[in-house]
């Protein structure tokens with residue numbers, strides 16, 4: 001059964017390895033988002049990366065595109081389209097800036113576990129706002145001591161009359177200062193449980209804000225829970241099911257996350273090609289004159305083509321309802337390594353201009369390197385990929401990390 005049933009495309013994923021083709025709706029999404037990005041985002045992307053907010057007119061246009069709607073069921077305000085369609089949108093959107101695409105991504109990271117594990121009450125109350133992007137979501141797992149290991153979580157939920165009292169803190173949480181709701185993972189005895197929390201309620205306190213290398217514009221920071229009361233009906237799934245929910249959400253989340261960097265890689269290639277055609281050495285463009293510049297361009301495009309092929313193969317698996325636990329991790333490994341190299345090659349092609357803040361390539365590299373850490377370190381992705389391979393050959397593997 002597909003993850004977003006009913007899907008508009010239902011094919012055997014093995015066929016799709018040979019034949020990546022897109023539906024009419026998916027091609028329309030690509031056209032519309034590309035036009036929006038070229039016309040409305042590219043001209044203001046520097047300002048956007050400073051301020052983090054879309055001007056009102058452009059924000060309205062962005063919301064009216066209903067990008068997250070494309071993938072969710074009609075019952076919650078979606079249109080029941082494919083996961084591939086969402087990935088196409090995220091990839092196109094991040095070509096100019098991560099700011100709007102990160103909003104869609106974060107809302108997906110809350111809407112997805114709500115759709116699959118949430119009660120009817122949670123789905124009816126929270127999904128429509130998240131899917132329309134009228135409300136902002138977040139996901140909080142990381143703490144001071146760990147971003148990888150649920151066994152080390154220190155945020156605790158204790159049973160009380162009619163609900164749970166949550167105490168602890170979360171670190172580096174995207175949108176923790178601006179979100180309306182968040183999924184958090186806490187210890188409940190020996191287990192992990194997922195809760196839906198509301199940022200406006202007593203006991204939710206925003207802490208220190210973080211600035212990372214890639215952008216100042218995306219909100220990120222600490223959040224404290226001080227005797228935060230979560231009613232019983234705000235448990236997502238069952239008590240003790242948190243680790244499973246986290247793994248499943250992160251597996252699909254890594255695909256969405258990876259797609260943001262494919263847009264970044266495409267931009268690095270477009271800028272490099274333009275530079276190689278226009279920068280001259282003794283009267284000839286460097287792209288025509290120097291074979292080593294050509295070698296870099298060739299390496300960049302082959303890497304991006306390989307990423308795209310794997311990305312859409314994994315999307316096809318999602319749309320066919322296949323398990324993507326291994327693929328989510330393997331794709332992130334591929335993307336994090338190769339987009340870093342693509343943006344690094346782009347800087348080299350640009351010479352000193354590649355290091356200048358006046359040009360865009362240095363910033364693309366700064367964006368690319370965060371893919372190595374966010375959504376889990378690459379070492380963890382290696383462990384998950386290898387364990388997934390062993391499990392496919394009948395070995396019994398603990399999902400718990402070493």
Ligand SMILES: Cc1cc2nc3c(=O)[nH]c(=O)nc-3n(C[C@H](O)[C@H](O)[C@H](O)COP(=O)(O)OP(=O)(O)OC[C@H]3O[C@@H](n4cnc5c(N)ncnc54)[C@H](O)[C@@H]3O)c2cc1C
Pocket residue numbers: 138139140141142145146147148149171172173174175212220370373374375376377378379380383401402
């Ligand atoms: C821009 C940004 C946005 C973020 N947004 C969010 C968010 O919204 N929500 C959220 O919950 N978190 C968020 N994070 C946190 C991020 O997901 C974590 O930082 C990441 O998972 C790594 O965790 P860590 O920093 O604790 O590293 P650790 O887990 O402490 O890892 C440190 C090192 O040890 C290695 N290591 C750890 N465990 C193992 C193991 N079992 N096997 C092999 N090697 C291992 C790692 O590979 C790494 O090299 C964000 C981070 C950034 C930078």
